[in-house]
Amino acid sequence: MTRSVYVTGTDRGDGRQVVELGFMELLTRQVDRVGVFRPLVHDDGPDRLFELLRARYRLSQDPATVNGMGYEEASALQAEQGTDELVSTLVDRFHAVARDYDVVLVLGTDFADTQLPDELALNARLANEFGASVIPVVGGRGQSAESVRAETRNAYRAYAGLGCDVLAMIVNRVAGEDRDKIAERLGSRLPVPCHVLPDEPALSAPTVAQITHALGARVLLGDDSGLARDVLDFVFGGAMLPNLLSALTPGSLVVTPGDRADLVVGSLAAHSAGTPPIAGVLLTLNEVPSDEILTLAARLAPGTPVLSVPGNSFPTAARLFSLEGKLNAATPRKAERALGLFERYVDTAGLLERVSAPSSDRVTPMMFEHKLLERARADRRRVVLPEGTEERVLHAAEVLLRRGVCDLTLLGPVDQIRKKAADLGIDIGDAQLIDPAASALRDTFAEKYARLRAHKGVTVELAYDVVTDVNYFGTLMVQEGLADGMVSGSVHSTAATIRPAFEIIKTKGAARSPSDGAVAGDGRAKPDAKIVSSVFFMCLADKVLVYGDCAVNPDPDAEQLADIAIQSAATAEQFGVEPRIAMLSYSTGTSGSGADVDKVREATELVRLRRSDLKIEGPIQYDAAVEPTVAATKLPGSQVAGQASVLIFPDLNTGNNTYKAVQRSAGAIAVGPVLQGLRKPVNDLSRGALVQDIVNTVAITAIQAQTPLEKAGDQ
Known part of the structure; x- marks a missing residue:
């Protein structure tokens, strides 16, 4: 069984960080404790890649244990005592890391000014001594297809000939037009x-912040989002404004003398119009426009960086062209792009199977999140996001598109969406943009909505206005099969988000709506559901629990509570959580009485009558439900007590407060609320939702759409 993976190369410039990041993503999907070891390192400050891995994957590893030794120390040791002593020392340091982790990702040498003889052979020997399988990476930038194929075959023979267990070969940075041809030829050889993997220019493009740091530039205008933009091109301005405008390209940095206010204003005006969105403006000669010009520039393109450097354009250009972007903790969007590239062109499932890392019985929050994205990506669906101009939604959309999680439709004034994305430096090129007020679907949707709500006196004329509301328009898209699900609520209330679903997404089943502020309406549940309810996935340190209902129904009766339990069990099972249902109360078993306890006891019996296959216990107190030692005392022999995975609260007051208490006190990640009972998936966000919360909820919605909810509830 492989306990470590050694990612190495054959020469510098192979863009190996994409592969190293991709492998960490794969490993953390399967195991809880992943370590990192870099045998040799340049003594030039913190390890940028490890800092990225530590931030992204919440690694607890002490940075001091990551690196074996510096190249200078290694070169001296090798010269004085020989290669055997160098290898022996590095093996000892590797095992000091490996004993604390289930699997170790080893980052090979970088072939850059290392002064080590036969560096490839050293990597091969270290991999063998570590007992690691090897992933050689071959760089293909600037090479012909035939040259890439020959170098890849030679690399395989070199590592295999030195006794390495070669897990797979990865070729990176090849010309896009050659990728398929190279893959086909190598696959048979x-x-x-x-x-x-094809070359992705944006990965090697420096960000505006990296250029600012490298040049020691002064930031005159711009915010953090602007400074995070990738600089994909440089446009040097010295001619008249019309000539400059025709030369602008998306993501370009305009470099111009600081006394050319016309070029500064013209470039930013073009960015504001989205034709095209630029990365920023760099002023040379230490000249700064007047305060009036800077004020105008800030109003034209809020957040867009304007920088100033003292040198003239020629030496500035020479330094700019030598810069290359790097993956690090300060470039999370580059990391998303890198992972999207890796997951698109690498058979991740096959590779993970070959790695054979030991699977963990624990399910950490990160593992749960990884599985969500992986499942959504496996059967790609379209999700509509009504809040298309909201910054967090746009950032989440970029992540979802880059990772290939699902297809997206963003609603709102199209020009506003594009401008907002341009101002934030966000690429949403693959998203469908629709303005409900201007859409050709408006007439059709108005007629549809008027028919559905005729019993409430809704006319076509009234409906024509109603369907311009983004939540109604998005819900109608789902109903009509133009989208598979909808996620909203980052700036809308719960009622505004899901009331349209109650009105539009109907089934044969009768339903009762929540009676108060959570939602009010005439909601329709799927045929086997009496009500629409919700669950939260509570991701604790080592497991995932399902809490219901913490967001929708204020005071369900026994029949409704039974329905919530059955629906929650189905949702849990759909997302890989084995349902063991605890019907919570302030009393356990037969020890208490009273109306509240009797309601829970009656609901438990109803579940047993309707679904005898489900494991359920109730009434039961929370501690007896989740803690085995308490369960052994209060309910010995129970199949649920002490190991409950689905916890059903007796009312909204209890459920909502408990999930928030656990979230804040235990550091749990709460994913939800996830609505259940509707025939087609519509989910609500908290108005305080973070970008990752939105990503997770969209992935859940896409997964819900993969399995018709009528079937999911009957399992």
Whole structure:
């Protein structure tokens, strides 16, 4: 069984960080404790890649244990005592890390000014001594297809000939037009899988912040989002404004003398119009426009960086062209792009199977999140996001599109969406943009809505205005099959988000709506559901629990509570949580009485009558439901007590307060609320939702759409 993976190369410039990041993503999907070890490192400050991995994957590893030794120390040791002593020292340091982790990702040497003889052979020997399988990475930038194929075959022979267990070959940074041809030829020539990744210019493009740091530039205008933009091109301005405007390209940095106010204003005006969105403006000669010009610039393109450097354009250009962007903790959007590239062109499922890392019985929050994205990506669906101009939604959309999680439709004034995305430096090129007020679907949707609500006196004329509301328009898209699900609520109330679903997404089943502020309306549940309810996935340190209902129904009766339990069990099972239902109360078993306890006891019996296959216990107190030692005393022999995974609260007051208390006090990640009972998935966000919360909820919605809810509830 492989306990470590050694990612190495054959020369510098292979863009190996994409592969290293991709492998960490794969490993953390399967195991809880992943360590990192870099045998040799340049003594030039913190390890940028490890800092990224530590931030992104919440690694607890002490940074001091990551690196074996510096290249200078290694070169001296090798010269004085020989290669055997160098290898022996590095093996000892590797095992000091490996004993604390289930699997170790080893980052090979970088072939850059290392002064080590036969660096490839050293990597091969270290991999063998570590007992690690090897992933050689071959760089293909600037090479012909035939040259790439030959170098890849030679790399495989070199590592295999030195006794390495070559897990797979990865070819990176090849010309896009050659990718398929290279992949096809190598697939038939190598005895191990070969994955070929095309060159992605944005990954090697520096951000505006990186350029600012490298040049020692002064930031005159711009915010953090602007400074995070990728600089994909440079446009040097010295001619008249019309000539400059025709030369602008998306993501370009305009470099111009600081006394050319016309070019500064013209460039930012073009950005504001989205034709095209630029990365920013860099002023040379230490000249700064007047305060009036800077004020105008800030109003034209809020957040867009304007920088100033003292040198003239020629030496500035020379330094700019030598810069290359790097993955680090300060460039999370580059990391998303890198992972999207890796997951698109690498058979991740096959590769993970070959790695054979030991699976963990624990389910950490990160593992749960990974599985959500993986499942959504496996059967891609379209999700509509009504809040298309909201900054957090746009950032989440970029992540979802880059990772290939699902297709997206963003609603709102199209020009406003594009401008907002441009101001934030966000790429949403693959998203469908629709303005409900201007859409050709408006007439059709108005007629549809008027028919559905005729019993409430809704006319076509009234409906024509109603359907311009983004939540109504998005819900109608789901109802008509133009989208598979909808997620809203980052700036809308719960009622505004899901009332349209209650009115539009109907089934044969009768339903009763929540009676107060959570939602009010004439909601329709799917045929086997009496009501629409919700659950939260509570991601604790080592497991995932399902809490219901913490967001929708204020005071369900026994029949409704039974319905919530059955629906919550189905939702849990749909997302890989084995349902063991605890019907919570302030009393356990037969020890208490009273109306509240009797309601829970009656609901428990109703569930047993309707679904005898479900494991359920109730009434039961929370501690007896989740803690085995308490369960052994209060309910010995129970199949649920002490190991409950689905916890059903007797009312909204109890459920909502408990989930928030656990979230804040235990550091749990709460994913939800996830609505259940509707025939087609519509989910609500908290108005304080973070970008990752939105990403998770969209992934859940896409997964719900993969399995018709009528079937999911009957399992």
